Structure formats: C-alpha cells, structure tokens
Amino acid sequence: MTGIEDVAVATGVSTATVSRALRGLAGVSAGTRARVLTAAQELGYVPSSAASGLASGRTMAMGVLLPQIERWYFSAVLEGVDRQLRAAGYDLIVFSLGGTGMNRERVFHRSILRKRIDALLVMCMELTEAEHRSLRELESPTIVVGGSVQGVRHVGIDDAGAVSDAVEHLISLGHTKIGHVRGGGDDGLSFEVPRIREEAYLAAMAAHNLPIRDEWSVFGDFRFSEAKVAVKRMLATVRERPTALFCSSDEMAFGALVAAAELGISVPAELSIVGIDDHEFAEPMGVTTVRQKPEEQGAFAAELLLSELEGAVPVLKPPTQPHELIQRTSTGPAPR
Amino acid sequence: MTGIEDVAVATGVSTATVSRALRGLAGVSAGTRARVLTAAQELGYVPSSAASGLASGRTMAMGVLLPQIERWYFSAVLEGVDRQLRAAGYDLIVFSLGGTGMNRERVFHRSILRKRIDALLVMCMELTEAEHRSLRELESPTIVVGGSVQGVRHVGIDDAGAVSDAVEHLISLGHTKIGHVRGGGDDGLSFEVPRIREEAYLAAMAAHNLPIRDEWSVFGDFRFSEAKVAVKRMLATVRERPTALFCSSDEMAFGALVAAAELGISVPAELSIVGIDDHEFAEPMGVTTVRQKPEEQGAFAAELLLSELEGAVPVLKPPTQPHELIQRTSTGPAPR
DNA sequence: TTGAAAGCGCTAACAG
DNA sequence: CTGTTAGCGCTTTCAA
Numbered sequence: 028m029t030g031i032e033d034v035a036v037a038t039g040v041s042t043a044t045v046s047r048a049l050r051g052l053a054g055v056s057a058g059t060r061a062r063v064l065t066a067a068q069e070l071g072y073v074p075s076s077a078a079s080g081l082a083s084g085r086t087m088a089m090g091v092l093l094p095q096i097e098r099w100y101f102s103a104v105l106e107g108v109d110r111q112l113r114a115a116g117y118d119l120i121v122f123s124l125g126g127t128g129m130n131r132e133r134v135f136h137r138s139i140l141r142k143r144i145d146a147l148l149v150m151c152m153e154l155t156e157a158e159h160r161s162l163r164e165l166e167s168p169t170i171v172v173g174g175s176v177q178g179v180r181h182v183g184i185d186d187a188g189a190v191s192d193a194v195e196h197l198i199s200l201g202h203t204k205i206g207h208v209r210g211g212g213d214d215g216l217s218f219e220v221p222r223i224r225e226e227a228y229l230a231a232m233a234a235h236n237l238p239i240r241d242e243w244s245v246f247g248d249f250r251f252s253e254a255k256v257a258v259k260r261m262l263a264t265v266r267e268r269p270t271a272l273f274c275s276s277d278e279m280a281f282g283a284l285v286a287a288a289e290l291g292i293s294v295p296a297e298l299s300i301v302g303i304d305d306h307e308f309a310e311p312m313g314v315t316t317v318r319q320k321p322e323e324q325g326a327f328a329a330e331l332l333l334s335e336l337e338g339a340v341p342v343l344k345p346p347t348q349p350h351e352l353i354q355r356t357s358t359g360p361a362p363r
Numbered sequence: 364m365t366g367i368e369d370v371a372v373a374t375g376v377s378t379a380t381v382s383r384a385l386r387g388l389a390g391v392s393a394g395t396r397a398r399v400l401t402a403a404q405e406l407g408y409v410p411s412s413a414a415s416g417l418a419s420g421r422t423m424a425m426g427v428l429l430p431q432i433e434r435w436y437f438s439a440v441l442e443g444v445d446r447q448l449r450a451a452g453y454d455l456i457v458f459s460l461g462g463t464g465m466n467r468e469r470v471f472h473r474s475i476l477r478k479r480i481d482a483l484l485v486m487c488m489e490l491t492e493a494e495h496r497s498l499r500e501l502e503s504p505t506i507v508v509g510g511s512v513q514g515v516r517h518v519g520i521d522d523a524g525a526v527s528d529a530v531e532h533l534i535s536l537g538h539t540k541i542g543h544v545r546g547g548g549d550d551g552l553s554f555e556v557p558r559i560r561e562e563a564y565l566a567a568m569a570a571h572n573l574p575i576r577d578e579w580s581v582f583g584d585f586r587f588s589e590a591k592v593a594v595k596r597m598l599a600t601v602r603e604r605p606t607a608l609f610c611s612s613d614e615m616a617f618g619a620l621v622a623a624a625e626l627g628i629s630v631p632a633e634l635s636i637v638g639i640d641d642h643e644f645a646e647p648m649g650v651t652t653v654r655q656k657p658e659e660q661g662a663f664a665a666e667l668l669l670s671e672l673e674g675a676v677p678v679l680k681p682p683t684q685p686h687e688l689i690q691r692t693s694t695g696p697a698p699r
Numbered sequence: 700t701t702g703a704a705a706g707c708g709c710t711a712a713c714a715g
Numbered sequence: 716c717t718g719t720t721a722g723c724g725c726t727t728t729c730a731a
Contacts, residue, residue: 028478030708041718046710054716071500076477077416078708081723086413088456088479097442097658099433106433109459113466118474120424121455123445130449138454141412142364142724143424164407252647285647288624308644311588311621322433366724377702382726390700414724417707478708 029070037066049074076118080142088118089332090144092134094152094218095126098249099278099306100321101150104172107325108148115333120144124152135161146332148172148325149179151218168335170345172328173321174220182328182345186220189317189350190227190273193301196315196352197271198235201361202299205232206243206261206269208254208279221249224275224303243269247279254282262290262298270361271299277306280314284357295359305353313356324348365406373402385410412454416478424454425668426480428470430488431462434585435614435642436657440486440508443661451669456480460488471497482668484508484661485515487556504671506681508664509657510556518664518681522556525653525686526563526609529637532651532688533607534571537697538635541568542579542597542605544590544615557585560611560639579605583615590618598626598634606697607635613642616650620693631695641689649692660684 034049035042040059048055048063055063066072080086089112093101105121112119120143122134135158139147146167151174154162159178162169175181197205207228210221232239245261247254254274262268274280280302287294294300302309305318327348335341370385371378376395384391384399391399402408416422425448429437441457448455456479458470471494475483482503487510490498495514498505511517533541543564546557568575581597583590590610598604610616616638623630630636638645641654663684671677 028708031710032708042709043711043719044717047717050710056716059716073472073476073478075417075708076479077413077422078723079710080413081411081417081725082708082710084710084723095442096445097435097438102433102438105457106431106459106461109432109457110461113459113461113469116473118477118479119457119459121441121445121457123442123449123455125442125446125449133449136409137452140409141454142409143412143454251644255647281644282647308587308617311591311618364724367726368724378725379703379727380701383701386726392700395700411724414707415726417709418724418726420707420726 028075029072031072031074033070034063034067034072037070038063085336086143086145087116088120088144089329090120090122090139090147091150092122092139092147092152093150094124096121096123099304100173103321104150104325107322107327108329109325110322111326111329111333117145117333131155131158140165145336146170148328148332149176151183151220152176153219154179168332168341170328170332172324174218180343180345182324182331182348184319184324184348184350186223187227187230189303189319190224190275191231192350192352193303193317194228194231194273196354196358197273197299197301198231198237200271200299200358202271203237203361204240204243204267204269205237205271205273206240206245208245208247208258208272208274208283210275210279211246211248211250211253221275228273228275240269242266247274247276247282249276249278251278251282251285254279255286256282258283259286259289262286262292268292268298270297271301271358274300274302277302277304277309277314277316280316280357281306281308281312284312284314294357297362299358299361301358309353310355315355315358316353318351318353319348364411365408367408367410369406370399370403370408373406374398421672422479422481423452424456424480425665426456426458426475426483427486428458428475428483428488429486430460432457432459435640436509437486439657440661443658443663444484444665446658447662447665447669453481453669467491467494476501481672482506484664484668485512486510487519488512489555490515504668504677506664506668508660516677516679516681518660518667518684520655520660520684520686522559523563523566525639525655526560526611527567528686528688529639529653530564530567530609532690532694533609533635533637534567534573536607536635536694538607539573539697540576540579540603540605541573541607541609542576542581544581544583544594544608544610544619546611546615547582547584547586547589557611564609564611576605578602583610583612583618585612585614587614587618587621590615591622592618594619595622595625598622598628604628604634606633607637607694610636610638613638613640613645613650613652616652616693617642617644617648620648620650630693633698635694635697637694645689646691651691651694652689654687654689655684
C-alpha cells in the first residue's frame, strides 16, 4: 500500500502539503499541486478512508436504513440516493433489516452507531423510543423518506392526497361501489403508510356518502401474488361485486388485474382498477395509477443531507414531493 | 462520544483489556470480562470503525460492485449478500454504476480502493484490464456473481444449461417455430449473459435442426416494456408467426404475454412463452420459466468471502448454482 | 491475566 | 505557501 508519505517523498514536500493538494484546499501553489497530483497518480495512491476518517472525523459515507432491499419502492429510493452520493463522492452503506424485525437492535447498535457514516437516511420505518434516542445521540443529520416518522423530518408524497386523487378519479367516472385492496404490515416493521392510505380511502368514500363494505376490502400485503389471490377470492365469492378497486400499490393492482382476467371479468368495462406508485410495469400493463417518484425522493433527501454536511442550514420542513394521476386503460366509466 | 478509554476508567482496567474483553479474545478473566461488558453497555460504548479499522487493518465491511441497484436480479442478489453479512456482523457498502458506464473509473478509484472494505463482490460486469489490475492490487478476496468474468472466480447458474432446458421444454411440446426475445447490453456495461443465452438458444435449435428466423428474434433489453413493444410489433407484422417464444428473462416474458393478450393471441393455445428467472411475478402471471435464485447466489458468494476472511482456504471453483424448469400455464402443446 | 507503549495513515492547528 | 507537531481511537506487540 502506497501511503501519503510515499507521495510526499516522491514530490519532495511534506505529507501535510500532499494532503492539502490532493483535497483541493487553498494555500498550495499551482506548481506544487501539479507535481503532487502527478506523483499520486503515478504511485496509484488512494487515501485510506479509515485514516482520514479518524483524523478528520468525516467518513465520507452515508447510511441508509431500510426494512428490506428487494422491494420496488426501497430499491428505487436507494437508486436515487446512490446517484446523489456518487456525484458527491460519498459512499453508500446499506443497513437492511432483511424483511424482519429481528435484527433491529443489532443493526442499530452494531452497525449504525459505529461512526461509519456522516449522515443517515431512514426509509419508512417507525422507530422505537430507544431508537430515536440512539439516532439523536449519533448527532449526524438524519432524515426519513417515504412514510413520516414522528419527530424526524421527512421527504415523501402527500399520501392522503394521492389516495384521494385515485378514489376521486373512480368516483368521477361514476363508480360508487369501490373496494379497497389494502397494503401490509405483517412483517413487524409497521409502516404507517398502509394506515394512512386506508384512512384516506375511507375519508374519500365518506366525503361522497358512498358505502363501505367490509367484503370489498381485502388484504394484499403490497404484493402482486397475495393481492391476486385475495382479490380473486373476493370477486368470485362476493354476492355483489364492486365496479372498481382502489389498490394501495401498483403491485396489488397488477394482482387485481390478473385476478379479474382469470375470472373473465373485463377491465375496465366491468371493473376499474387504480393503483398507486407508477411502478415500472404499470405502463405496459395499462394500469391507471398515481405516480410518485421514489428515486427522486431518495435523491432529494440525500441532497438535503449532503448540503447540511457542507454546512448549509438544515431544512426542517422539506417540501412535499409531487404525485400525479396517470390515466391508462384499467379505469373507465362505471358500468351502466 | 464515549470511547474505549471511558470504559477502561469505569472498569479500572487498561484500554487493552477492554479491547480484548469486548472482542471476546482469550486471556481475560471471566470476572474482568463481565465487568467490562457491563460498563460498556452502561456507557453505551460502540467502537469507532475508523479507529479499529486503522489499527487492525480490518474494516468489517464488504463491498458490492454492481451496474445498478434497481433491477430484479441485482437487488435480489444484494438481499442475499446482506443477509449473510448481517449475520456475520459485517457492513454492506454498495458501489453502483447507476446504470451507465460513466462512473466506472470514479467508482473504482475513489471508492473501492479506499481501503474501506475487506472483500469485494462484483456483480455480472465485464472488467477492463485496468480494473482487473486494480482489483488484484486491492489484495482483498474478490468474487463475481452472475455472469462470469475472465480470471475471477464466479458464482452463478449454468446459463447455457438453463436456456437449453427452456428451449428443450418447448421442443418437447412439439414446437418447431420458436422465436427468441433477447436481453440487452445497450448500457455500456456489456454483460456476457445475453450473449451466452443467445448462443445457447441457437445451439438448442440447431441440435434439433429447427429453423432460425431473424424476424422471430427481437430485442427486449431484459425489460417488460421494451419486450412488450418489440414482441407486439413482431407478432403483428410477421408473415408467419412463431408458435413459441423463448425469452431470456421473465420480465421480457411478461412483456410477450401482455403483447399477445393485446393482440388477442391466446396463450398457450396459439403461442407458448417461456422465460428465465422465476421472478416474483412469474407465479401469479402463470409464466413457465427456469428458476434461479439470485438471493441464494448472493448469500453463497458472500459466505465464501466471509470464510476466507476468517482464514479458510479460498474456493477457486465455486459449485455451479442450481436452476430448475418450472412449468406453468404459459406453455402448452404446439398448435396442431 | 494484565498493562504500557508504539503505532495504524491521515488531518489540523500552529508556526514560519 | 509550506513544514512541524500532535493527535484521531483503537489494536497489538512486548513485558510484567
């Protein structure tokens, strides 16, 4: 391993000067800087993050804490965060709970608190009181993305507004019998997003004096497969079918779509389906949805954290992220 | 920040003893260890990774280099890697190229070589000569997952065998007119996987003296949307239609399925469709496919690296990962 | 079984 | 503009 000393010797200056030159700090003559850069390049010198981190107190890495990696929303946010970090020369450290609540304490204590990161982005997880405290003690800037968390600022869409747009869209098409395919929370992570969406659906229905029927409300766990099974069972067995389904996520809308197809129910003639997300597959599947852009949310949140690390004043109330109804072929006028 | 010194003072021992006790090293009396553990707990002490990394040379972190995060295969592998690392107390650092070839050099030089990681897992990317050299100079154990790379050991399925299973399945159903929906490589990352699959398809066809028609071969870029458009155009315009499509990925098979549906072509009566992956959506969509388990691949590769870090002798030829044909409803006998 | 002391490789004052 | 001098917070010999 070539170290800073090697570069210093090769250039004939002190290690301090090498450090300054390489980091682009002021107070180095153009000539010296050029020679240092050349020498570093030739020697293939790359600073040790451990050493510079220890000396400077900055790790040049950001952490992302999330319930799971392999879910559309999470990996999309991650992609956005990563894009921003890459541009800023920061590394991305991923702390995942792996889909269960089992590792929470381990993750919090072993990994996150190890001073490995300069800032932390938390993805839609509710935090316990102890976890809150841990984060506060970390003293590094923190932000939450997608699903607000009490006491921490938050980047995300207006969930209730998005749901309202979806349901109002159905209502404007003349639907009155509108079912709900609900999102999940059986993994011990308890987001509040599913709850907000449920409540917003109920509120929109109530605002128009439309009937809520328990039998039209099914649990799809935010997943294609579960939603398909649940919707199919419901559509097949219910006495009177709804003419429209509001699905709390696109993946569940896909499930509803396939369930309808398998039952020979025509969409949108007999059944309209609307989702939320604008998942990559929504366009090719023709699913009407409320678009949100998780990648942009992640990028924006990362940007906020980065600028604070550069000394900017913290943005305490990040602006709500945009959402937008995208009409496709899965929704149409209520049947007769 | 409470440091090791604080724990030492609280316990009345030296920092060396605290360090040993906390890491479970031999040569600490049971009593001392217990007192150290208690004190550390009470003080909320967590070692600084920068400091211990600098002193010990081990970072307790593993890097994953990948072309992009938000793709089914990549994020699934990541999930598996993460699971293993979590269990071993290692942190996960993600180096993504963000879907373009633009950041390659930056990523290699700035991030990876910074001694931030103890081992590196590379996900199906071809490497340049210079990159190879960089990796070798890193001297940390390295492994490739999914799509072999010359000169580096590799964890993945037998791609050619998987393709062969898929195509043979169609042939065994009596199909002779079999088209191919090809995977991509337009992002400057140039995997070799699409090439292998193309060749294996051609080989399987040749082995049975079946005709290859250029017009039946379309480019779907491994994506739902692109595949749907391309397949739809092909099916709509071609003079004679194939009776089956082999798709180099499930996402493209979904596209083919939807394209057929939109054209009123019945699956599998008029058109059989087979994919590769066993994507989460394959089951609910009824797509026959060759299953691979990226999560297991990632976990296995991570395990190999971890055990080498513990001193195990390197496994130079990791066993090929399993694949398996899963028959569903998208394939059936060739139409009379 | 424990402690003292010397770094790990870099950055950050403080001088010059 | 540049060099000197201390550390950053741990781990790791080497002694005791």
